[in-house]
Amino acid sequence: MEFDFSPIFENWRYLRDGLLITISLSVLSIIAASILGGAIGLARVYGPRWLAGVLAFYVDSARSIPALVVLIWMYFAFPLMVGISLPPFWAAFIALSAYIAAYISEIVRGGVLSIRSGQTRAAKALGMSQNQTILKIILPQAVVRILPQYGNMLSITVKNSAICSVIAVPDYLQNSGIVAAQTYRPLEIYTVALIVYIAMILPLTRSTDWLYSRLSHLGRS
């Protein structure tokens, strides 16, 4: 068996473009999912009961549907419902964000609830309002506590971004597939793909773990 990595060098620009799509889809999705998930998690703890109920339903549903099904629904079904068609990249962005947000909301909710009630009592006793207590006292500690799980979500987001290739988003996996088909070198090209995903994800989880080991005392009340 002979290895020939030349197709990768010959097509590096094309693969790089795919990589950039994977990275931008992941980054945009994780930002949107963090904002959405954070808001949902907080609303479930501090919001009115009816809202918490609606959001619990959303979170449970999103966690019960495979990411791939969410994506396909977003691309093929959602446009029929609202009457506009979505470009594949943005369909993938919305699907991935909505999917990851459900998990992040659970992490945020757990983090907030893990901070003992004495902290809230101390803040209130100093005359702080509910909002000041959440923003200045509870959230900073919760953010530290959830770092390891959040790092996990970063890696899950990057990994799950690969499913966007089923709706022909030209991401790293999609472009690798095209190069593999044209050059008849799937072994080399997909092996490099494995390595590229590891190279993207490992530093993410490692650095959040490192950050956590440096900061964990700030969340220990």
Next chain:
Amino acid sequence: MSRMDHQRNAIGKPPIVTYNNVEKCYGDFTALNGVTAEVNRGEVVCLIGPSGSGKSTLLRCTNALEQINGGEIIFDGAPLPKGENNVRLVRRRMGMVFQSFELFPHMTAIENINCAPVTVLGMPKREAEELSYSLLKKVGLVEKAHSYPSMLSGGQQQRIAIARALAMGPEVMLFDEPTSALDPETVGEVLSVMSDLAGEGMTMIVVTHEMSFARRVSDWIMVFDKGRVIEEGRPDNIFKHPTEGRTKEFLRHVGVEV
């Protein structure tokens, strides 16, 4: 009780907190069952009594961390207000110190102290820092200004917590077993800060199991049992001549010879 009220009012200090038949229930359970008592300005009042008798509950009702179900609590001439915004205005005027310190772990000692003046009172940062340093000096921890709570001993954490409460310029300080979570060797440093505070004329309501502190520092003692004040009086009277059987029982239980 009239005997003791007569002795107590000899100083003629006006009341700052008055409890009128205060009731507090948790579900079916009655934690406070008609507490009637008074705390005067400048007094140190110690609440003693068996576990579960409602001492912490009374403190939490005093700064409206808990809502009462009956009776009234009058602070500086006005009943505790209703509604979160009005309640906050009252809470600023009371400081609270907890058994478990409850310092904010993500803030340094000095940030713990100046956080509330800046956030709640809108005090300029510079002024708040100056205030914090003067309070750190008062509790003897200037050199720990930039330490995080996780790097401080229990006694040091509790002294910072006292400074944090003082930073709001409270008219009353509420202490809920401030030394119960401490190693024996650090209890003294916290009690000495509290004694200094009492010496400066701060009004203090202190839940404590430190009987020698209660005896030495307090002006008035209230004995709790089953959600009521069963006996109150000057420390000497309570410790030497308790009248209630349950007071005697409690004092024997905590190792005081009566």
